[in-house]
Amino acid sequence: MALAALAGCTDATGPQTPAPAPGPQVTDPLATPPEARPGGVLRAARAQRAADEARDAKRAAESPASQNIRGYYIGVEDMLIARGLLRNDDGRSIPVTPERLAANFIDIALYDEYSRDGAALIAGPNPSRLRRWAQPVRIAVETGASVPPATRIRDRTEVQQFAERLARLTGHDIAATPGRGNFTVLFLNEDERRVIGPRLSAILPGIPAHDIEAIQSLPPQTYCTVFAYSLGASPLYSDAVAIIRAELPPRLRSSCIHEELAQGMGLANDSPKARPSIFNDDEEFGLLTWHDELLLKMLYDPRLRPGMTVETAAEPVKQIAAELLAPDQT
Template sequence: MTARWSRAGRLLFLLGLLATAACGNREPLPPVADPRPVVRPEPGPSQEALRKARAERNRAANAVAAEALVKASAASTAQRDFYDRAERSLRAQGRLRRDRVPLDAPIDPETLTRDFIAIALRDEYGQGGMQAGGGGAPAPLRRWQDPVRFQIEFGTTSDVATRRAYRVEVGQFAARLAEATGHSVSLTDSGGNFIVMVLSDDERRAIGPRLAQLVPGIPPQDIAVMQDLDADNFCTVFAYSRGAAPVYSNAVALIRAELPPLLQSSCIHEELAQGMGLANDSPDARPSIFNDDEEFALLTRHDELLLKILYDPRLRPGMTRAEAEPIVRRIAAELLAQSL
């Protein structure tokens, strides 16, 4: 699912203070008749009644705020139900597995080399966003040179708990990517070069102006792809380089806010890892998230090894398959020998 183009309250409580003055031993003044009727104040509400009233007001305010926060169109609500059913169905079929080293899918240097060539040196999409047939279009090796800084952008329908959970998960996954690649990868609050957008259906359709701000020079057709994303696409990622350079400078991933937890995590793993330079999917890659069969939900050891190969200093951005393959084969053999 990767595409790549080179074009680049506080409340203030006021307290009233009462002061009394003591008189000396003077004769008291004679009383002065007050023509106004004496009105004795009714007893005020008890402290308990006041506490209950405040609590009720707070509950009402919180309910209104929560309703506004999670407000979604009928289309977004229907999509949330659709993706819930999709996740349940996939899990019932034994898919969306979470095992990192599955015993039923051993790997060897030959299969690791084959999968790297298919995933890192081919593109799922060609120029103009058209899906490439025949396992993808041949492409040079691409990766990041600058440190990768993930920045998460939320729509207004994402509540505080959701935002906190996303930041924790993306931050942890960034550390895992950094360990696998040996490259600098982290989460930042601002100024990121890899934008992760978490949007509801309504928010996604109106994201154009903000997206153009976050990724200057992003092609209008890419914005259109995100705004019109097919319902069967849970998420997507676009990575960009400057001019024709094989080095990434910016990326943007889109994750639907309507996704249930496991599909959400699956999108974080796949799109952020693909945005590191593993741009293609392969039906032969196993055990891998870079396979459209959805057998595995989360990054596997096989996938970590692909990332480690991609950022090995013996490989250079721009290498063709003919140049890279013998080096990849040697690195794959070394990595698997180390794990024996």
């Protein structure tokens, strides 16, 4: 089996490889729940689990690399908010014409931010094809030991709520799952991410080595990323994995959840012309906007078919955009 990879809009292929042993400690959603054990054993198991988590979290949090980068991201978030960026409103005060919506959709859904020449990433934009999911999407969350229990709960809740929103917008079968999924979201600190390769290979057998390397060596300027995969040359996604830095403060963390999960649905590119939108590197908006909701509706409209090119999609995209922004629809 070959996998075609999209790393924030990058295509690549790689042979199947056997899944190695798990890497850094992450919460195991498939573990036997302690509630199934007898009372005395249950209490002991809970106490032991709490002690293990506290020990592992303390060890992970003490890393100078993780502490330094956490401080860096707190400063970044404070600076962006002070400049009026990372807005958390839906952007409805900003008008969008049908022509602009159609053009933005073409730029974001039918172009790639990067192309791949072997292991090298080449900056785009590069014309591509329309890609999306046909099978149900099941989003699983895994967290490194550095993430405190209360934060894990908040992260899982936010992912679940956003998955429900994606399902409503697209009409597609999308849901969070406590078990194994085909779209895995990993919350990892600096040290956990640098050694996540074995776990990635276990989640996605056949993941290209250069994708693992890209994830393990993310520059500080990259807060999060998503890699979506299809079988061979198919335009239909079969698996995806998103990496979100555990050191991110709340506003940047939520922004990453919104952008990476939405991009993993098939809106793979960014455009400097898209506004109001999270698919724009200007960081003006931190959360999915009303414009972005329309993009998701368009992406899963049955009149658009996976594999369409810029040329074949142009006319139906214009029609759908005009319908979505008709006076009785706004």
